[in-house]
Amino acid sequence: MEYGKKILVTATNYSLLCSEAKKLLQENGCEVIENPHNRPMTFNELEEIISDIDAVVAGVDTWDESVFKIAPKLKVIARFGVGVDNIDLEKGREYGITVTNAPRLNSNAVAELTVSFILNSLRNTPNLHVSTREGKWERFVGFELKEKNVGLLGFGNIAQSVAKKLQGFDVNVTAYDKYPNQEIADKYNVRFSSCEEILETSDIVSMLLPHMKETHHFMNRDRFGMMKEGSYFINTSRGGLVDENALYEALTSGKLRAAAIDVYEQEPVSPTNPLFHLKNIITTPHTAAETYEVYHSVGLMTAQAIVDHFNGNQPDNIVN
Structure with missing residues:
Protein backbone atom coordinates (compact mmCIF):
# COMPACT_ATOMS: atom_id res chain seq x y z
CA MET A 1 0.00 0.00 0.00
CA ASN A 106 -23.88 -7.66 14.73
CA SER A 107 -26.67 -10.24 14.49
CA ASN A 108 -26.36 -11.54 18.03
CA ALA A 109 -26.20 -8.09 19.61
CA VAL A 110 -29.29 -6.83 17.75
CA ALA A 111 -31.16 -10.06 18.46
CA GLU A 112 -30.40 -9.78 22.18
CA LEU A 113 -31.74 -6.22 22.32
CA THR A 114 -34.82 -7.29 20.35
CA VAL A 115 -35.64 -10.00 22.86
CA SER A 116 -35.02 -7.63 25.76
CA PHE A 117 -37.38 -5.10 24.14
CA ILE A 118 -40.09 -7.76 23.99
CA LEU A 119 -39.68 -8.70 27.65
CA ASN A 120 -39.45 -5.10 28.89
CA SER A 121 -42.51 -4.09 26.89
CA LEU A 122 -44.60 -6.91 28.31
CA ARG A 123 -43.64 -6.02 31.89
CA ASN A 124 -43.33 -2.22 31.57
CA THR A 125 -39.91 -2.44 33.21
CA PRO A 126 -38.48 0.99 32.19
CA ASN A 127 -41.44 2.93 33.60
CA LEU A 128 -41.43 0.89 36.81
CA HIS A 129 -37.71 1.57 37.19
CA VAL A 130 -38.34 5.32 37.03
CA SER A 131 -41.40 5.33 39.31
CA THR A 132 -39.68 3.18 41.95
CA ARG A 133 -36.72 5.58 42.10
CA GLU A 134 -39.23 8.40 42.57
CA GLY A 135 -40.44 6.73 45.76
CA LYS A 136 -43.60 5.27 44.31
CA TRP A 137 -44.67 1.67 44.79
CA GLU A 138 -46.61 1.27 41.57
CA ARG A 139 -48.61 -1.87 40.80
CA PHE A 140 -48.48 -2.97 37.19
CA VAL A 141 -49.93 -6.22 35.92
CA GLY A 142 -48.03 -7.29 32.83
CA PHE A 143 -48.02 -10.28 30.53
CA GLU A 144 -45.84 -13.37 30.25
CA LEU A 145 -44.12 -14.19 26.99
CA LYS A 146 -45.01 -17.88 27.31
CA GLU A 147 -47.43 -19.12 24.63
CA LYS A 148 -47.58 -15.75 22.87
CA ASN A 149 -47.58 -15.47 19.08
CA VAL A 150 -44.46 -13.67 17.89
CA GLY A 151 -44.32 -12.50 14.27
CA LEU A 152 -41.04 -11.68 12.58
CA LEU A 153 -41.19 -9.34 9.59
CA GLY A 154 -38.06 -10.52 7.81
CA PHE A 155 -36.05 -13.68 8.34
CA GLY A 156 -32.45 -12.72 7.70
CA ASN A 157 -29.50 -13.27 10.04
CA ILE A 158 -30.84 -11.13 12.88
CA ALA A 159 -34.35 -12.55 12.73
CA GLN A 160 -32.95 -16.07 12.67
CA SER A 161 -30.98 -15.28 15.82
CA VAL A 162 -34.11 -13.86 17.45
CA ALA A 163 -36.00 -17.05 16.58
CA LYS A 164 -33.24 -19.17 18.09
CA LYS A 165 -33.27 -17.20 21.34
CA LEU A 166 -37.07 -17.34 21.62
CA GLN A 167 -37.16 -21.14 21.64
CA GLY A 168 -36.70 -21.30 25.39
CA PHE A 169 -39.74 -19.11 26.01
CA ASP A 170 -42.35 -21.58 24.68
CA VAL A 171 -43.69 -19.18 22.06
CA ASN A 172 -45.22 -19.63 18.61
CA VAL A 173 -43.01 -17.94 16.01
CA THR A 174 -44.09 -17.07 12.49
CA ALA A 175 -42.06 -15.18 9.90
CA TYR A 176 -42.58 -13.30 6.66
CA ASP A 177 -39.75 -13.11 4.14
CA LYS A 178 -39.53 -12.61 0.40
CA TYR A 179 -36.88 -15.34 0.19
CA PRO A 180 -37.75 -17.83 2.97
CA ASN A 181 -35.02 -20.11 4.30
CA GLN A 182 -37.02 -23.21 5.12
CA GLU A 183 -34.04 -25.14 6.51
CA ILE A 184 -33.32 -22.53 9.19
CA ALA A 185 -37.04 -22.08 9.87
CA ASP A 186 -37.45 -25.81 10.53
CA LYS A 187 -34.40 -25.75 12.80
CA TYR A 188 -35.97 -23.10 15.04
CA ASN A 189 -39.62 -24.18 14.76
CA VAL A 190 -40.62 -21.15 12.71
CA ARG A 191 -43.62 -21.22 10.41
CA PHE A 192 -43.62 -18.97 7.34
CA SER A 193 -46.73 -16.96 6.72
CA SER A 194 -48.03 -13.95 4.84
CA CYS A 195 -47.42 -10.46 6.16
CA GLU A 196 -51.17 -9.99 6.57
CA GLU A 197 -51.59 -13.13 8.69
CA ILE A 198 -48.68 -12.18 10.91
CA LEU A 199 -50.10 -8.73 11.57
CA GLU A 200 -53.59 -10.08 12.25
CA THR A 201 -52.59 -12.95 14.57
CA SER A 202 -49.38 -11.93 16.37
CA ASP A 203 -49.31 -10.66 19.94
CA ILE A 204 -45.86 -9.22 19.24
CA VAL A 205 -44.58 -8.05 15.84
CA SER A 206 -40.85 -7.52 15.38
CA MET A 207 -39.68 -5.45 12.40
CA LEU A 208 -36.51 -6.99 10.94
CA LEU A 209 -36.75 -6.23 7.22
CA PRO A 210 -34.00 -4.35 5.35
CA HIS A 211 -34.79 -0.74 4.46
CA MET A 212 -35.04 -0.25 0.70
CA LYS A 213 -37.23 1.81 -1.62
CA GLU A 214 -39.85 -0.91 -1.74
CA THR A 215 -39.94 -1.31 2.06
CA HIS A 216 -39.95 2.38 2.99
CA HIS A 217 -42.85 3.00 5.41
CA PHE A 218 -43.67 -0.71 5.25
CA MET A 219 -45.52 -0.20 8.50
CA ASN A 220 -48.07 2.47 7.66
CA ARG A 221 -51.56 3.33 8.89
CA ASP A 222 -53.14 0.43 7.01
CA ARG A 223 -50.72 -2.21 8.30
CA PHE A 224 -50.87 -0.98 11.89
CA GLY A 225 -54.64 -1.16 11.47
CA MET A 226 -54.33 -4.88 10.67
CA MET A 227 -52.61 -5.66 13.97
CA LYS A 228 -54.36 -7.30 16.91
CA GLU A 229 -55.93 -4.98 19.43
CA GLY A 230 -53.55 -4.53 22.34
CA SER A 231 -50.52 -6.03 20.57
CA TYR A 232 -46.87 -4.93 20.74
CA PHE A 233 -44.55 -3.58 18.05
CA ILE A 234 -40.73 -3.79 18.08
CA ASN A 235 -38.32 -2.11 15.64
CA THR A 236 -34.59 -2.76 15.82
CA SER A 237 -34.01 -2.59 12.06
CA ARG A 238 -34.32 0.85 10.40
CA GLY A 239 -36.48 3.87 11.16
CA GLY A 240 -37.49 4.39 7.54
CA LEU A 241 -39.46 1.15 7.62
CA VAL A 242 -42.04 2.78 9.87
CA ASP A 243 -44.30 5.78 9.36
CA GLU A 244 -43.85 7.39 12.78
CA ASN A 245 -47.12 9.30 12.52
CA ALA A 246 -48.95 6.03 12.00
CA LEU A 247 -47.08 4.47 14.92
CA TYR A 248 -48.07 7.41 17.13
CA GLU A 249 -51.72 6.97 16.15
CA ALA A 250 -51.59 3.25 16.85
CA LEU A 251 -50.12 3.86 20.32
CA THR A 252 -52.53 6.62 21.29
CA SER A 253 -55.63 4.89 19.94
CA GLY A 254 -55.04 1.72 21.93
CA LYS A 255 -54.50 -0.42 18.84
CA LEU A 256 -51.00 -1.07 20.22
CA ARG A 257 -50.56 -1.66 23.93
CA ALA A 258 -46.90 -0.67 23.67
CA ALA A 259 -43.91 -0.41 21.34
CA ALA A 260 -40.13 -0.42 21.60
CA ILE A 261 -37.92 1.21 18.97
CA ASP A 262 -34.19 1.71 18.56
CA VAL A 263 -34.34 3.51 15.19
CA TYR A 264 -36.03 6.59 13.76
CA GLU A 265 -36.94 8.22 10.46
CA GLN A 266 -34.50 11.07 11.17
CA GLU A 267 -31.33 10.46 13.18
CA PRO A 268 -30.14 11.85 15.50
CA VAL A 269 -33.74 12.12 16.61
CA SER A 270 -35.22 15.44 17.72
CA PRO A 271 -36.27 15.74 21.38
CA THR A 272 -39.56 17.17 20.09
CA ASN A 273 -40.50 13.86 18.46
CA PRO A 274 -44.13 13.22 19.53
CA LEU A 275 -43.31 9.59 20.34
CA PHE A 276 -41.21 10.80 23.28
CA HIS A 277 -44.33 12.14 25.00
CA LEU A 278 -45.89 8.69 25.24
CA LYS A 279 -45.46 6.40 28.25
CA ASN A 280 -46.22 3.22 26.32
CA ILE A 281 -43.07 3.25 24.20
CA ILE A 282 -39.46 2.32 24.95
CA THR A 283 -36.90 4.37 23.02
CA THR A 284 -33.14 3.92 22.65
CA PRO A 285 -30.66 5.82 20.42
CA HIS A 286 -29.89 3.31 17.62
CA THR A 287 -27.81 1.29 20.04
CA ALA A 288 -28.70 -2.31 19.14
CA ALA A 289 -25.25 -3.09 17.75
CA GLU A 290 -23.34 -1.14 20.39
Missing part, protein backbone atom coordinates in the same frame (compact mmCIF):
# COMPACT_ATOMS: atom_id res chain seq x y z
CA GLU A 2 1.14 3.51 -0.77
CA TYR A 3 1.87 5.31 2.48
CA GLY A 4 0.01 8.45 3.46
CA LYS A 5 -3.54 7.32 2.73
CA LYS A 6 -6.02 9.28 4.82
CA ILE A 7 -8.84 7.27 6.35
CA LEU A 8 -11.84 9.08 7.84
CA VAL A 9 -13.70 7.13 10.51
CA THR A 10 -17.18 8.50 11.14
CA ALA A 11 -18.20 5.60 13.39
CA THR A 12 -17.86 6.84 16.97
CA ASN A 13 -15.49 5.81 19.79
CA TYR A 14 -13.04 4.28 17.32
CA SER A 15 -9.81 4.63 19.33
CA LEU A 16 -11.51 3.36 22.47
CA LEU A 17 -13.36 0.39 21.00
CA CYS A 18 -11.47 -0.47 17.79
CA SER A 19 -7.84 -0.10 18.80
CA GLU A 20 -6.76 -3.23 16.90
CA ALA A 21 -8.49 -2.06 13.74
CA LYS A 22 -6.88 1.36 14.02
CA LYS A 23 -3.51 -0.28 14.54
CA LEU A 24 -4.02 -2.40 11.41
CA LEU A 25 -4.66 0.72 9.34
CA GLN A 26 -1.69 2.57 10.81
CA GLU A 27 0.65 -0.38 10.29
CA ASN A 28 -0.32 -0.22 6.62
CA GLY A 29 0.70 3.41 6.34
CA CYS A 30 -2.68 5.05 6.87
CA GLU A 31 -3.41 8.23 8.76
CA VAL A 32 -6.64 7.75 10.73
CA ILE A 33 -8.87 10.80 11.17
CA GLU A 34 -11.67 10.26 13.65
CA ASN A 35 -15.11 11.77 13.95
CA PRO A 36 -14.82 14.32 16.79
CA HIS A 37 -18.58 14.34 17.39
CA ASN A 38 -20.48 11.70 19.30
CA ARG A 39 -23.02 11.44 16.47
CA PRO A 40 -23.22 11.08 12.67
CA MET A 41 -21.35 13.79 10.79
CA THR A 42 -23.34 16.40 8.87
CA PHE A 43 -22.71 17.39 5.25
CA ASN A 44 -21.11 20.67 6.33
CA GLU A 45 -18.73 18.82 8.63
CA LEU A 46 -17.81 16.32 5.91
CA GLU A 47 -17.38 19.13 3.40
CA GLU A 48 -14.53 20.60 5.44
CA ILE A 49 -12.32 17.51 5.18
CA ILE A 50 -13.61 15.08 2.56
CA SER A 51 -11.60 16.45 -0.39
CA ASP A 52 -8.41 14.94 1.04
CA ILE A 53 -9.83 11.58 2.20
CA ASP A 54 -8.94 8.29 0.46
CA ALA A 55 -11.28 5.93 2.33
CA VAL A 56 -14.02 6.02 4.94
CA VAL A 57 -15.13 3.74 7.73
CA ALA A 58 -18.71 4.97 7.70
CA GLY A 59 -21.29 5.11 10.43
CA VAL A 60 -24.84 6.17 9.60
CA ASP A 61 -23.94 9.51 8.01
CA THR A 62 -25.38 10.25 4.57
CA TRP A 63 -23.12 9.36 1.63
CA ASP A 64 -24.56 10.52 -1.67
CA GLU A 65 -23.59 12.45 -4.79
CA SER A 66 -23.42 15.75 -2.91
CA VAL A 67 -20.49 14.27 -0.97
CA PHE A 68 -18.98 12.18 -3.78
CA LYS A 69 -18.56 15.13 -6.13
CA ILE A 70 -16.37 16.97 -3.62
CA ALA A 71 -14.35 13.86 -2.72
CA PRO A 72 -12.01 13.30 -5.70
CA LYS A 73 -9.66 10.95 -3.80
CA LEU A 74 -12.33 8.79 -2.17
CA LYS A 75 -12.07 5.16 -3.33
CA VAL A 76 -13.54 3.03 -0.54
CA ILE A 77 -16.45 3.29 1.90
CA ALA A 78 -16.40 0.45 4.42
CA ARG A 79 -19.75 0.57 6.19
CA PHE A 80 -19.37 -0.03 9.92
CA GLY A 81 -22.35 -2.36 10.06
CA VAL A 82 -24.76 -4.14 7.77
CA GLY A 83 -27.32 -1.63 6.50
CA VAL A 84 -26.22 0.55 3.58
CA ASP A 85 -29.41 2.56 3.11
CA ASN A 86 -27.44 5.70 4.05
CA ILE A 87 -25.12 5.20 1.06
CA ASP A 88 -26.08 5.80 -2.58
CA LEU A 89 -24.58 2.61 -3.99
CA GLU A 90 -25.28 3.39 -7.64
CA LYS A 91 -23.75 6.87 -7.47
CA GLY A 92 -20.82 5.45 -5.55
CA ARG A 93 -20.17 3.03 -8.39
CA GLU A 94 -20.40 5.87 -10.94
CA TYR A 95 -17.77 7.80 -9.00
CA GLY A 96 -15.49 4.76 -8.79
CA ILE A 97 -16.07 4.18 -5.08
CA THR A 98 -16.13 0.62 -3.75
CA VAL A 99 -18.64 0.10 -0.93
CA THR A 100 -18.42 -2.80 1.52
CA ASN A 101 -20.36 -3.76 4.62
CA ALA A 102 -19.92 -6.09 7.59
CA PRO A 103 -22.73 -8.66 7.54
CA ARG A 104 -23.62 -11.11 10.30
CA LEU A 105 -21.24 -9.70 12.91
CA THR A 291 -21.37 -3.88 22.13
CA TYR A 292 -17.65 -4.34 22.68
CA GLU A 293 -17.80 -7.58 20.73
CA VAL A 294 -19.39 -5.94 17.69
CA TYR A 295 -17.01 -2.99 17.67
CA HIS A 296 -14.02 -5.32 17.82
CA SER A 297 -15.10 -7.66 15.01
CA VAL A 298 -16.65 -5.06 12.72
CA GLY A 299 -13.70 -2.74 13.25
CA LEU A 300 -11.28 -5.40 12.04
CA MET A 301 -13.45 -6.39 9.07
CA THR A 302 -13.84 -2.81 7.81
CA ALA A 303 -10.16 -1.99 8.30
CA GLN A 304 -9.16 -5.13 6.42
CA ALA A 305 -11.48 -4.18 3.54
CA ILE A 306 -9.66 -0.86 3.15
CA VAL A 307 -6.22 -2.48 3.41
CA ASP A 308 -7.18 -5.11 0.85
CA HIS A 309 -8.44 -2.52 -1.62
CA PHE A 310 -5.31 -0.39 -1.53
CA ASN A 311 -3.10 -3.49 -1.71
CA GLY A 312 -4.79 -4.46 -4.97
CA ASN A 313 -6.90 -7.27 -3.52
CA GLN A 314 -10.67 -7.53 -3.74
CA PRO A 315 -12.26 -6.81 -0.34
CA ASP A 316 -14.89 -9.12 1.10
CA ASN A 317 -18.54 -8.08 1.14
CA ILE A 318 -18.62 -5.59 -1.74
CA VAL A 319 -22.22 -4.36 -2.01
CA ASN A 320 -22.06 -2.18 -5.15
Whole structure:
Protein backbone atom coordinates (compact mmCIF):
# COMPACT_ATOMS: atom_id res chain seq x y z
CA MET A 1 0.00 0.00 0.00
CA GLU A 2 1.14 3.51 -0.77
CA TYR A 3 1.87 5.31 2.48
CA GLY A 4 0.01 8.45 3.46
CA LYS A 5 -3.54 7.32 2.73
CA LYS A 6 -6.02 9.28 4.82
CA ILE A 7 -8.84 7.27 6.35
CA LEU A 8 -11.84 9.08 7.84
CA VAL A 9 -13.70 7.13 10.51
CA THR A 10 -17.18 8.50 11.14
CA ALA A 11 -18.20 5.60 13.39
CA THR A 12 -17.86 6.84 16.97
CA ASN A 13 -15.49 5.81 19.79
CA TYR A 14 -13.04 4.28 17.32
CA SER A 15 -9.81 4.63 19.33
CA LEU A 16 -11.51 3.36 22.47
CA LEU A 17 -13.36 0.39 21.00
CA CYS A 18 -11.47 -0.47 17.79
CA SER A 19 -7.84 -0.10 18.80
CA GLU A 20 -6.76 -3.23 16.90
CA ALA A 21 -8.49 -2.06 13.74
CA LYS A 22 -6.88 1.36 14.02
CA LYS A 23 -3.51 -0.28 14.54
CA LEU A 24 -4.02 -2.40 11.41
CA LEU A 25 -4.66 0.72 9.34
CA GLN A 26 -1.69 2.57 10.81
CA GLU A 27 0.65 -0.38 10.29
CA ASN A 28 -0.32 -0.22 6.62
CA GLY A 29 0.70 3.41 6.34
CA CYS A 30 -2.68 5.05 6.87
CA GLU A 31 -3.41 8.23 8.76
CA VAL A 32 -6.64 7.75 10.73
CA ILE A 33 -8.87 10.80 11.17
CA GLU A 34 -11.67 10.26 13.65
CA ASN A 35 -15.11 11.77 13.95
CA PRO A 36 -14.82 14.32 16.79
CA HIS A 37 -18.58 14.34 17.39
CA ASN A 38 -20.48 11.70 19.30
CA ARG A 39 -23.02 11.44 16.47
CA PRO A 40 -23.22 11.08 12.67
CA MET A 41 -21.35 13.79 10.79
CA THR A 42 -23.34 16.40 8.87
CA PHE A 43 -22.71 17.39 5.25
CA ASN A 44 -21.11 20.67 6.33
CA GLU A 45 -18.73 18.82 8.63
CA LEU A 46 -17.81 16.32 5.91
CA GLU A 47 -17.38 19.13 3.40
CA GLU A 48 -14.53 20.60 5.44
CA ILE A 49 -12.32 17.51 5.18
CA ILE A 50 -13.61 15.08 2.56
CA SER A 51 -11.60 16.45 -0.39
CA ASP A 52 -8.41 14.94 1.04
CA ILE A 53 -9.83 11.58 2.20
CA ASP A 54 -8.94 8.29 0.46
CA ALA A 55 -11.28 5.93 2.33
CA VAL A 56 -14.02 6.02 4.94
CA VAL A 57 -15.13 3.74 7.73
CA ALA A 58 -18.71 4.97 7.70
CA GLY A 59 -21.29 5.11 10.43
CA VAL A 60 -24.84 6.17 9.60
CA ASP A 61 -23.94 9.51 8.01
CA THR A 62 -25.38 10.25 4.57
CA TRP A 63 -23.12 9.36 1.63
CA ASP A 64 -24.56 10.52 -1.67
CA GLU A 65 -23.59 12.45 -4.79
CA SER A 66 -23.42 15.75 -2.91
CA VAL A 67 -20.49 14.27 -0.97
CA PHE A 68 -18.98 12.18 -3.78
CA LYS A 69 -18.56 15.13 -6.13
CA ILE A 70 -16.37 16.97 -3.62
CA ALA A 71 -14.35 13.86 -2.72
CA PRO A 72 -12.01 13.30 -5.70
CA LYS A 73 -9.66 10.95 -3.80
CA LEU A 74 -12.33 8.79 -2.17
CA LYS A 75 -12.07 5.16 -3.33
CA VAL A 76 -13.54 3.03 -0.54
CA ILE A 77 -16.45 3.29 1.90
CA ALA A 78 -16.40 0.45 4.42
CA ARG A 79 -19.75 0.57 6.19
CA PHE A 80 -19.37 -0.03 9.92
CA GLY A 81 -22.35 -2.36 10.06
CA VAL A 82 -24.76 -4.14 7.77
CA GLY A 83 -27.32 -1.63 6.50
CA VAL A 84 -26.22 0.55 3.58
CA ASP A 85 -29.41 2.56 3.11
CA ASN A 86 -27.44 5.70 4.05
CA ILE A 87 -25.12 5.20 1.06
CA ASP A 88 -26.08 5.80 -2.58
CA LEU A 89 -24.58 2.61 -3.99
CA GLU A 90 -25.28 3.39 -7.64
CA LYS A 91 -23.75 6.87 -7.47
CA GLY A 92 -20.82 5.45 -5.55
CA ARG A 93 -20.17 3.03 -8.39
CA GLU A 94 -20.40 5.87 -10.94
CA TYR A 95 -17.77 7.80 -9.00
CA GLY A 96 -15.49 4.76 -8.79
CA ILE A 97 -16.07 4.18 -5.08
CA THR A 98 -16.13 0.62 -3.75
CA VAL A 99 -18.64 0.10 -0.93
CA THR A 100 -18.42 -2.80 1.52
CA ASN A 101 -20.36 -3.76 4.62
CA ALA A 102 -19.92 -6.09 7.59
CA PRO A 103 -22.73 -8.66 7.54
CA ARG A 104 -23.62 -11.11 10.30
CA LEU A 105 -21.24 -9.70 12.91
CA ASN A 106 -23.88 -7.66 14.73
CA SER A 107 -26.67 -10.24 14.49
CA ASN A 108 -26.36 -11.54 18.03
CA ALA A 109 -26.20 -8.09 19.61
CA VAL A 110 -29.29 -6.83 17.75
CA ALA A 111 -31.16 -10.06 18.46
CA GLU A 112 -30.40 -9.78 22.18
CA LEU A 113 -31.74 -6.22 22.32
CA THR A 114 -34.82 -7.29 20.35
CA VAL A 115 -35.64 -10.00 22.86
CA SER A 116 -35.02 -7.63 25.76
CA PHE A 117 -37.38 -5.10 24.14
CA ILE A 118 -40.09 -7.76 23.99
CA LEU A 119 -39.68 -8.70 27.65
CA ASN A 120 -39.45 -5.10 28.89
CA SER A 121 -42.51 -4.09 26.89
CA LEU A 122 -44.60 -6.91 28.31
CA ARG A 123 -43.64 -6.02 31.89
CA ASN A 124 -43.33 -2.22 31.57
CA THR A 125 -39.91 -2.44 33.21
CA PRO A 126 -38.48 0.99 32.19
CA ASN A 127 -41.44 2.93 33.60
CA LEU A 128 -41.43 0.89 36.81
CA HIS A 129 -37.71 1.57 37.19
CA VAL A 130 -38.34 5.32 37.03
CA SER A 131 -41.40 5.33 39.31
CA THR A 132 -39.68 3.18 41.95
CA ARG A 133 -36.72 5.58 42.10
CA GLU A 134 -39.23 8.40 42.57
CA GLY A 135 -40.44 6.73 45.76
CA LYS A 136 -43.60 5.27 44.31
CA TRP A 137 -44.67 1.67 44.79
CA GLU A 138 -46.61 1.27 41.57
CA ARG A 139 -48.61 -1.87 40.80
CA PHE A 140 -48.48 -2.97 37.19
CA VAL A 141 -49.93 -6.22 35.92
CA GLY A 142 -48.03 -7.29 32.83
CA PHE A 143 -48.02 -10.28 30.53
CA GLU A 144 -45.84 -13.37 30.25
CA LEU A 145 -44.12 -14.19 26.99
CA LYS A 146 -45.01 -17.88 27.31
CA GLU A 147 -47.43 -19.12 24.63
CA LYS A 148 -47.58 -15.75 22.87
CA ASN A 149 -47.58 -15.47 19.08
CA VAL A 150 -44.46 -13.67 17.89
CA GLY A 151 -44.32 -12.50 14.27
CA LEU A 152 -41.04 -11.68 12.58
CA LEU A 153 -41.19 -9.34 9.59
CA GLY A 154 -38.06 -10.52 7.81
CA PHE A 155 -36.05 -13.68 8.34
CA GLY A 156 -32.45 -12.72 7.70
CA ASN A 157 -29.50 -13.27 10.04
CA ILE A 158 -30.84 -11.13 12.88
CA ALA A 159 -34.35 -12.55 12.73
CA GLN A 160 -32.95 -16.07 12.67
CA SER A 161 -30.98 -15.28 15.82
CA VAL A 162 -34.11 -13.86 17.45
CA ALA A 163 -36.00 -17.05 16.58
CA LYS A 164 -33.24 -19.17 18.09
CA LYS A 165 -33.27 -17.20 21.34
CA LEU A 166 -37.07 -17.34 21.62
CA GLN A 167 -37.16 -21.14 21.64
CA GLY A 168 -36.70 -21.30 25.39
CA PHE A 169 -39.74 -19.11 26.01
CA ASP A 170 -42.35 -21.58 24.68
CA VAL A 171 -43.69 -19.18 22.06
CA ASN A 172 -45.22 -19.63 18.61
CA VAL A 173 -43.01 -17.94 16.01
CA THR A 174 -44.09 -17.07 12.49
CA ALA A 175 -42.06 -15.18 9.90
CA TYR A 176 -42.58 -13.30 6.66
CA ASP A 177 -39.75 -13.11 4.14
CA LYS A 178 -39.53 -12.61 0.40
CA TYR A 179 -36.88 -15.34 0.19
CA PRO A 180 -37.75 -17.83 2.97
CA ASN A 181 -35.02 -20.11 4.30
CA GLN A 182 -37.02 -23.21 5.12
CA GLU A 183 -34.04 -25.14 6.51
CA ILE A 184 -33.32 -22.53 9.19
CA ALA A 185 -37.04 -22.08 9.87
CA ASP A 186 -37.45 -25.81 10.53
CA LYS A 187 -34.40 -25.75 12.80
CA TYR A 188 -35.97 -23.10 15.04
CA ASN A 189 -39.62 -24.18 14.76
CA VAL A 190 -40.62 -21.15 12.71
CA ARG A 191 -43.62 -21.22 10.41
CA PHE A 192 -43.62 -18.97 7.34
CA SER A 193 -46.73 -16.96 6.72
CA SER A 194 -48.03 -13.95 4.84
CA CYS A 195 -47.42 -10.46 6.16
CA GLU A 196 -51.17 -9.99 6.57
CA GLU A 197 -51.59 -13.13 8.69
CA ILE A 198 -48.68 -12.18 10.91
CA LEU A 199 -50.10 -8.73 11.57
CA GLU A 200 -53.59 -10.08 12.25
CA THR A 201 -52.59 -12.95 14.57
CA SER A 202 -49.38 -11.93 16.37
CA ASP A 203 -49.31 -10.66 19.94
CA ILE A 204 -45.86 -9.22 19.24
CA VAL A 205 -44.58 -8.05 15.84
CA SER A 206 -40.85 -7.52 15.38
CA MET A 207 -39.68 -5.45 12.40
CA LEU A 208 -36.51 -6.99 10.94
CA LEU A 209 -36.75 -6.23 7.22
CA PRO A 210 -34.00 -4.35 5.35
CA HIS A 211 -34.79 -0.74 4.46
CA MET A 212 -35.04 -0.25 0.70
CA LYS A 213 -37.23 1.81 -1.62
CA GLU A 214 -39.85 -0.91 -1.74
CA THR A 215 -39.94 -1.31 2.06
CA HIS A 216 -39.95 2.38 2.99
CA HIS A 217 -42.85 3.00 5.41
CA PHE A 218 -43.67 -0.71 5.25
CA MET A 219 -45.52 -0.20 8.50
CA ASN A 220 -48.07 2.47 7.66
CA ARG A 221 -51.56 3.33 8.89
CA ASP A 222 -53.14 0.43 7.01
CA ARG A 223 -50.72 -2.21 8.30
CA PHE A 224 -50.87 -0.98 11.89
CA GLY A 225 -54.64 -1.16 11.47
CA MET A 226 -54.33 -4.88 10.67
CA MET A 227 -52.61 -5.66 13.97
CA LYS A 228 -54.36 -7.30 16.91
CA GLU A 229 -55.93 -4.98 19.43
CA GLY A 230 -53.55 -4.53 22.34
CA SER A 231 -50.52 -6.03 20.57
CA TYR A 232 -46.87 -4.93 20.74
CA PHE A 233 -44.55 -3.58 18.05
CA ILE A 234 -40.73 -3.79 18.08
CA ASN A 235 -38.32 -2.11 15.64
CA THR A 236 -34.59 -2.76 15.82
CA SER A 237 -34.01 -2.59 12.06
CA ARG A 238 -34.32 0.85 10.40
CA GLY A 239 -36.48 3.87 11.16
CA GLY A 240 -37.49 4.39 7.54
CA LEU A 241 -39.46 1.15 7.62
CA VAL A 242 -42.04 2.78 9.87
CA ASP A 243 -44.30 5.78 9.36
CA GLU A 244 -43.85 7.39 12.78
CA ASN A 245 -47.12 9.30 12.52
CA ALA A 246 -48.95 6.03 12.00
CA LEU A 247 -47.08 4.47 14.92
CA TYR A 248 -48.07 7.41 17.13
CA GLU A 249 -51.72 6.97 16.15
CA ALA A 250 -51.59 3.25 16.85
CA LEU A 251 -50.12 3.86 20.32
CA THR A 252 -52.53 6.62 21.29
CA SER A 253 -55.63 4.89 19.94
CA GLY A 254 -55.04 1.72 21.93
CA LYS A 255 -54.50 -0.42 18.84
CA LEU A 256 -51.00 -1.07 20.22
CA ARG A 257 -50.56 -1.66 23.93
CA ALA A 258 -46.90 -0.67 23.67
CA ALA A 259 -43.91 -0.41 21.34
CA ALA A 260 -40.13 -0.42 21.60
CA ILE A 261 -37.92 1.21 18.97
CA ASP A 262 -34.19 1.71 18.56
CA VAL A 263 -34.34 3.51 15.19
CA TYR A 264 -36.03 6.59 13.76
CA GLU A 265 -36.94 8.22 10.46
CA GLN A 266 -34.50 11.07 11.17
CA GLU A 267 -31.33 10.46 13.18
CA PRO A 268 -30.14 11.85 15.50
CA VAL A 269 -33.74 12.12 16.61
CA SER A 270 -35.22 15.44 17.72
CA PRO A 271 -36.27 15.74 21.38
CA THR A 272 -39.56 17.17 20.09
CA ASN A 273 -40.50 13.86 18.46
CA PRO A 274 -44.13 13.22 19.53
CA LEU A 275 -43.31 9.59 20.34
CA PHE A 276 -41.21 10.80 23.28
CA HIS A 277 -44.33 12.14 25.00
CA LEU A 278 -45.89 8.69 25.24
CA LYS A 279 -45.46 6.40 28.25
CA ASN A 280 -46.22 3.22 26.32
CA ILE A 281 -43.07 3.25 24.20
CA ILE A 282 -39.46 2.32 24.95
CA THR A 283 -36.90 4.37 23.02
CA THR A 284 -33.14 3.92 22.65
CA PRO A 285 -30.66 5.82 20.42
CA HIS A 286 -29.89 3.31 17.62
CA THR A 287 -27.81 1.29 20.04
CA ALA A 288 -28.70 -2.31 19.14
CA ALA A 289 -25.25 -3.09 17.75
CA GLU A 290 -23.34 -1.14 20.39
CA THR A 291 -21.37 -3.88 22.13
CA TYR A 292 -17.65 -4.34 22.68
CA GLU A 293 -17.80 -7.58 20.73
CA VAL A 294 -19.39 -5.94 17.69
CA TYR A 295 -17.01 -2.99 17.67
CA HIS A 296 -14.02 -5.32 17.82
CA SER A 297 -15.10 -7.66 15.01
CA VAL A 298 -16.65 -5.06 12.72
CA GLY A 299 -13.70 -2.74 13.25
CA LEU A 300 -11.28 -5.40 12.04
CA MET A 301 -13.45 -6.39 9.07
CA THR A 302 -13.84 -2.81 7.81
CA ALA A 303 -10.16 -1.99 8.30
CA GLN A 304 -9.16 -5.13 6.42
CA ALA A 305 -11.48 -4.18 3.54
CA ILE A 306 -9.66 -0.86 3.15
CA VAL A 307 -6.22 -2.48 3.41
CA ASP A 308 -7.18 -5.11 0.85
CA HIS A 309 -8.44 -2.52 -1.62
CA PHE A 310 -5.31 -0.39 -1.53
CA ASN A 311 -3.10 -3.49 -1.71
CA GLY A 312 -4.79 -4.46 -4.97
CA ASN A 313 -6.90 -7.27 -3.52
CA GLN A 314 -10.67 -7.53 -3.74
CA PRO A 315 -12.26 -6.81 -0.34
CA ASP A 316 -14.89 -9.12 1.10
CA ASN A 317 -18.54 -8.08 1.14
CA ILE A 318 -18.62 -5.59 -1.74
CA VAL A 319 -22.22 -4.36 -2.01
CA ASN A 320 -22.06 -2.18 -5.15
